[in-house]
Amino acid sequence: MQYYNDKSNESAVKVLFIFFQMFMLLVVYVFVYTSLIAVKMAIVQYNLTFMVYLPEIIALIGYPVVIFRTLKIFKTGKRLSAIAWMMAWASVIIVILYAHLSQLITA
Numbered sequence: 001m002q003y004y005n006d007k008s009n010e011s012a013v014k015v016l017f018i019f020f021q022m023f024m025l026l027v028v029y030v031f032v033y034t035s036l037i038a039v040k041m042a043i044v045q046y047n048l049t050f051m052v053y054l055p056e057i058i059a060l061i062g063y064p065v066v067i068f069r070t071l072k073i074f075k076t077g078k079r080l081s082a083i084a085w086m087m088a089w090a091s092v093i094i095v096i097l098y099a100h101l102s103q104l105i106t107a
Contacts, residue, residue, distance in 0.1 A: 029060075038101050039101070056097065063090070069085075
């Protein structure tokens with residue numbers, strides 16, 4: 001007869017959370033990559049400076065920091081809060097990149 005083991009469930013949930021983090025990182029990086037390509041095209045077309053890459057670079061560096069912080073939140077036992085923060089920051093970064101690109105095209 002097998003007994004209920006909470007340790008194996010915790011480790012499985014942690015592995016699932018790490019896979020979810022990798023998936024969200026991939027989603028955000030796809031948006032960052034397409035933004036980098038669009039900014040490169042805008043630089044060529046409108047003769048802009050390299051400073052228009054700044055929001056993409058910040059997103060490229062900032063989201064792994066968010067991933068690390070949410071992993072720390074997850075380890076303290078606040079699982080739902082960690083998932084919410086990670087998804088919220090991903091959506092904020094995507095919306096900011098979209099707003100940045102829309103400002104470049106109308107310039």
